[in-house]
Amino acid sequence: MASQPASSKGAATRELIIDRAYAIASRQGLEGLSIGDLAQAVGMSKSGVFAHFGSREDLQLAVLDEGGRRFGEFVLVPALRKPRGLVRLRAIIDGWFDWVRENQHGCLVMSAISEYDSRPGPLHDAVVARVQRWRSDTTRATQMAIDSGELRADTDPQQISFEIFGIALALHHDTRLFDPKLARTQAERAIERLFAAHSP
């Protein structure tokens, strides 16, 4: 999963560690990520793993960052290649829905939201920044769809962002708790109704 042949040995193993850590934290959450488990997963000693990060918290921050990076690469980057307007906004949503399907075992960032939303500290701040960035991306894409006349002029882009977020959250949880296919259908129907309500 390493994006490129890292320059130094240390950077390469650091990437490997984060890759494994991402896999573990996707299932167990960032709070459920222990250095012992991680060391075993990468086949190194605990102290060897630890040395790459000043502390467990720094490790968690790095893993959270990796989660945000992957989400961006999977969802945002492809969408940005689409033309501005409703097409791009729909690409973001579809990409997100696919992301939920692809990550059956859980989405790290979404878990992190629940874990740190009311626990102050660096991780809370990082999560807030991450979600905020994502939300503003969606808001911006919505604004473009308004500018292009594909959504009504009196549409509130932040409101749309909020509602898309909610639909994605419901999809995320229903996918794991109940039936993935039904959940996807319901999410898509909700999106259609959302756009229909704001179409000019």
Add this chain to the structure above:
Amino acid sequence: MASQPASSKGAATRELIIDRAYAIASRQGLEGLSIGDLAQAVGMSKSGVFAHFGSREDLQLAVLDEGGRRFGEFVLVPALRKPRGLVRLRAIIDGWFDWVRENQHGCLVMSAISEYDSRPGPLHDAVVARVQRWRSDTTRATQMAIDSGELRADTDPQQISFEIFGIALALHHDTRLFDPKLARTQAERAIERLFAAHSP
């Protein structure tokens, strides 16, 4: 917080323990609930606390149950005193929104969803059962609003349930991550649009 003067001493302290455990788990999650912390919170010895539950898992199940009970008492019970139809459905939603506002530090059941949605075991099953029950309550209330003619006959009550769930989730997270008041406004606007789209 004890509902009634418990018959035996043991049952009374058990209630006390669960009350404190609920408070801790609301902030830290059920996985973040340790018997040591809990013992200190109730002013008992670790083993004294432990003896009331066969295992940590049983304790977690009991606390989860308490969370569901409180939610039901706060949201569902008052709503069931309202007349069937849209009034009751709106009461459920308003109650839930108030619940989110009231529990600033986090909702235990919502956290539990994230913690156990993809981790098999008794707690996963308990969470699924809990959410399922809640969803079917909402679906039933929606069906009544259809029957009374307040919502269109071709409305899918499960779809409505899904969307309400999503809006509540978004409200829940935005309340903690961003601005509670703005989140509440956005959630209410989303609900209005949802009903408007299905009004006859």
Add this chain to the structure above:
DNA sequence: GAAAAAATAGTACGATCGTTCGTGTTTTTC
């Protein structure tokens, strides 16, 4: 109030936690 039962405390266990430190090995630099 004595006897039986229930509740709580105390202690100790093996495991695991994050972290530190000193030593050895591997990689990079010159």
Add this chain to the structure above:
DNA sequence: GAAAAACACGAACGATCGTACTATTTTTTC
């Protein structure tokens, strides 16, 4: 290839984890 720097290991730390076992205290029953 030698010197310097980076990397990894192993052992040990104090703390905390859930749990088991045995006393001791408190409550209930008669």
